[in-house]
Amino acid sequence: MTGSLDQRFAEAIGAALGPDFPTDIALAVSGGGDSMAMLTLAHNWTRVWGLRLWVVTVDHGLRPEAATEAAMVAEECAALGHPHAVLRWHWDGQGNLMDAARRARLDLINRWRGGISHVLMAHTADDLAETFLMRLARGAGGEGLSAMAPLRRVRLPGPVLPLPAADVTGACPPQPATRAAEFFVLRPCLDMRRAELRHYLRTLHGRWVEDPSNDDPTYDRVRMRHLLTTLAPQGLGPDILAEAARRQARAAEALRARAAQVWEALRPPAAGARAREGEILFDRAGFQDVERDTQLRLLAAALRFVAGAAYPPREAPLEALLDRLLGGGGGTLHGCEARCDRDRLVVFRELAAVEGPVSLGDAPVLWDGRWQVFRPDLKGLTLRALGEEGWRQRPPGQEPQRPHASARSCPAVFDGDRLVACDVFGPDAGAAPLAQFCPFGRQMPSFRSFLLSR
Incomplete structure (x- = not known):
């Protein structure tokens, strides 16, 4: 120099x-x-x-x-x-x-x-x-x-x-x-x-x-x-x-742009809203046709985004999980679970990795590093994962907004063992919005913005 x-x-x-x-x-x-x-x-x-x-x-x-x-x-x-x-x-x-x-x-x-x-x-x-x-x-x-x-x-x-x-x-x-x-x-x-x-x-x-x-x-x-x-x-x-390392950074910038472009092409209609709720969806057929580096990049970003993790997973276990998904299976990694449905790949928070219960009071609460709760009217109640116990208490006849597997790790408010409210069951079930999903700050970036960031 x-x-x-x-x-x-x-x-x-x-x-x-x-x-x-x-x-x-x-x-x-x-x-x-x-x-x-x-x-x-x-x-x-x-x-x-x-x-x-x-x-x-x-x-x-x-x-x-x-x-x-x-x-x-x-x-x-x-x-x-x-x-x-x-x-x-x-x-x-x-x-x-x-x-x-x-x-x-x-x-x-x-x-x-x-x-x-x-x-x-x-x-x-x-x-x-x-x-x-x-x-x-x-x-x-x-x-x-x-x-x-x-x-x-x-x-x-x-x-x-x-x-x-x-x-x-x-x-x-x-x-x-x-x-x-x-x-x-x-x-x-x-x-x-x-x-x-x-x-x-x-x-x-x-x-x-x-x-x-x-x-x-x-x-x-x-x-x-x-x-x-x-x-x-x-x-x-x-x-x-x-x-x-600087050359790698320049190449990575271009690869991040490619991953964001692929995400826009592969995300199902409901994927944007589901991402805001902590679940990433990919069109399965389209994902399988993408080059492997972009597949790995999208999967790693989905795991980090959903878990609110500061770092991506290691390459070897990431590659192994991708192989299982491409073969029609799934698995857990980085505090998340990934599954292969008929026409979609789904990444959501692993129930076993979710943070334990916290008591709600007058001050805002951050739960599981991802959800901020600002409801002073819930003071004295407990915030924890919906789990199997909460799922069994779902309102009769109410169609859940999330599948059973991913719904279990969503935040829910309990009074003792009694389910009080959970966004998964929607406002029609008497559950007003409880929280704001925000893994990296008070205002959550879109998954596309997250893909483009470092």
Whole structure:
């Protein structure tokens, strides 16, 4: 790459945001070399363009040094004249730690950002190469091997809850009367090498800390980082792998457009409404005639969409499920069930994977990561899956709006064991609408929009 880091940084921001910059922009800064260099680059850039920077550090509480590192970032921000906040996370011990930490970081930043729509993160070309190798080792396909996007739209499920005062130190951006349900992650350092950013800091006598976990071989990323030192002399260095990932991203964009086009041709008449209710339908005959890559892409997207999952399923089990469907069978994967009817393929939420019951109160409730309930008149009742128990209580003579198999995982309100209401049985059965299906935010995208997104 040619040009100074400051020039490349400004060009990357301009390419992502265009001529109409926001007045305020946020930076996620951990204290490591990459993010501290990005802080300095952003500081120099805003002196020219006049934007206000808001800096945030997420303390995951996983290392005793984290609090000291966050304090160092706060000191640097104070010296540069930018407001800074520390957000603290408390892991509940559930699930994969690294995945939970990534999700928590986005959630906390979303709750902190107020009306700010763009958050800068310091991913580099080295990150692209390491991620490429990690996903290649896991058997990822074209989408998984694609480079991170310079600009990524983020939609998170559920109402935006206030941050506990005890878990916030420092400045929070003003909270607008109404705020967008989404924000954007901007990565202006994707064409920069980690070594370049550290050299930039050394030249300017900047500070940063080295996370000892960056040398811990128990982490996949660290092992891939070490592997790159072996691959580079063979012509497979970080720059080459990062460029391969970028080419994959361009190809994936075209394939996503193809999948959206096929969806429009294959969806049965009721498919749009059923998608809003958490069920994806494909015309079986048309689906079987489509090229396999598009079949896999549509099936993976349907599973993610219905389950409200952040990531697609692994390639091997996805291929196996597709083979069963094409053979007239079905199966479960990724918290969903897929079935082959006479003339349709159907993907719906798996009953066994649905979240347990929640009590309804005055505040909005997010259930199963997909349904938001805003009914204060249901206070004191319980929201859970309809299940077999609820299905047996369906109104006599009432034609259900969903088949038995998929209806069982739909939300229903119970008073003890008695079914009070469920949308599956419709308003004619005395059940007013209970919930809004929204897997990725307060306003659910169409399945077509979901196919086109990353």
